[in-house]
Amino acid sequence: MFIELDETTAQSRHKALVVDDDPTLRMSMEMTLSEDFEVVGLESGEECLAELDTQTPDLICLDIEMDGMDGHQTCRALRALGLRLPVIFVSSHDSLEERIKAFDAGGDDFMVKPFDPALLHLKANALVRLHQEREKLEQERKSAQDMAFGFLKTAGETGVLLEFLQKSIACTDYQALGLQVLHTAAQYDLQVHLQIRHPEGTLNLTPQGPASPLEVSILEKSADLGRLFRFGQRLAVNYPSVTLLVQNLPEDEEVVGRIRDNLALLAESAHGIASTIMIRHQAHAQAHAIQAAASQTAATVEALRSLYQQQQVETRLRLDQLIHGVESTYVFLGLSENQEGILSEALRSGADEVLTLFRLGEVFEARLQSILTTLRK
Template sequence: MSNRAYKVFIVDDDPSSRLVSSFCFKSAEFEVVQLESGEACLAALDQVPDIVLLDIEMPGLDGVTTCKAIREAGLMSTQVIFVSVRNDLETRLRAYDAGGNDYIVKPVLPDELEPKVAVAKHVLEQQRELEERVEQASSIAFSAMSSAAELGTVLHFLQSSFASHSVAGLNAALADALNQYGVEYILELRAGGESVCFSGQGAATQLEKSILEHVRLMDRIFQFHDRMVINYPSITLLVHGLPIEDETRLGRMRDNLALLVEGADSRLKALSGQVLLSRQARGIGDAAIRLSAALEVIEQEQATLRLNALCVMDTFIAELERSFVHLGLSERQEALLSDMARKAAAQVGGVLSQGRTTTDHLHEVGQSLRHLHAEH
């Protein structure tokens, strides 16, 4: 993985806002450039920023127009995080249509900005990793022209794998590559806590699955006669029919098959992450639904409790005042007792009303959960 610092543009016409935002980029892994306008940002694009923290409300070119120009300039991998005083859907949709990657509402707080920067870094790291893998594959291709066709199979698979959004799709890309090598195979793909076994003829048989269970415990790469096992955390591949009579071609095939499996393993890890995010999003949605249902029950119970309590206090005060004729109290004593009873009733009502504040806070939590689920 490259150790190159992340180039960060902070684009805002307010110097104090730029200064506050820059506090999140103090570590050596960031190289920060502060710019006061959209025009200045576009003029500096030759520096190729990795992350752009872009204010929307600026004189001259606003943030949305600036983002469109960034994308039109070919900087599609640059992570654009919009900053705005607005928190309405229309502004967010404009930011999305312009090619933005994230959105944060002013004032910018480190606790809110740092997680968004972490997400942007993760995306950039994946892009750098992909670029480095492509560079490595290209280097191999140029250094071994005699194996151009076999390396072409590897490169085609890597391209196809990143276009695959399911285990079945990745298996289809792997099957196409392995068939071009003319070998028989069985493999196990593991993603999202589940495993699926395939062979060159389709779904693996029970016997083939039992074989995979045993070879999964072998070394990373293990060859015996014309068979070879390749193990990675997310994939196990067993091939047979290797050209053991041609040592040179056999060596190339070992290397290329290892590259195929390593690329498949990387893609399976990404798919596992997507599955996890989907599960988390569903969990958030379910939690929001359960919270809303619980709040409805709580509010109904609180309303009934308030009503019953007030009725009890009213009945108590009425009975207390009716009992005065039998207690032989002075008018001043009766008035004092009535006043004390009414104050107590008011205090009870106040205590019961505090529950509304709690439910209001819980409603805000539920709304936040729904927004988070919608973002996924």
């Protein structure tokens, strides 16, 4: 039976079940507990379990010796249901064996009939407070455990990204980068198709190898869907040079949220590495072009140097031939010996001036040699 309480009071009180097949004793316990509890009196263990289908009390006072299900059986049954609410056994036998049986059945306290109302009042309130504190501690423990597990999982996922950055930074071509991206996605248990767009063309990869024509067309369409786009169990993640298309998103939306964040970081990092590879390729091409130009310039300078040296030799030879030719005509000109000397002196002086100009060209020769040395390094 219920002890009548006004609505405001009932809402602020704990609930208790008193289970005993002795009406007098049951009524006495109900009256004792009614000061602090909203009390329901029941006659049997079967009624107690049926009542638990509709409400969960804060306390049960349970007689041990009852017809049908006794107190021990009733307590075992409610513990089997996973209910951890406090149970006070009430028995007319005060022995160590009875107390051990009560403990083994899942009881929290033990009282002997006839009971002391003040003691029952104190035990009931103390057990409810203890149960509430235990429940609070259990919630805090579970919350801390969930937080720790979440932290460890997040740390592990972050470690996967850090490993990707460490390994991908050494990639020198887009194929190696693409394989590293797929390997990283696989560590999240994800099947991902990948497209990397670069100046030399487009790379399309799947975990099974190069993408098929249909898979390529899907990747190309996905690249136009914005930064993040979800359709069913698929997710497209796009950056300027990279598209990731997840084929198997899990059902858990919390996990999907973490996957979305991690893949956004993965795609952004892959885009950055792809840009680095592009810069390296461009720098290599430029260095190759500069080297080719330097080789061509060196060949040209070498040719100029050879021509200059040949010109020096030819000029000296021609001057000597000129002087010899003029002097061989003296016999036909009828010149005096003095005039021949003057004319020869003038010719040789002019030749020396020309050869002096070539000696100034030695500076030019040294500079050409310096240029050649630099270009050949």
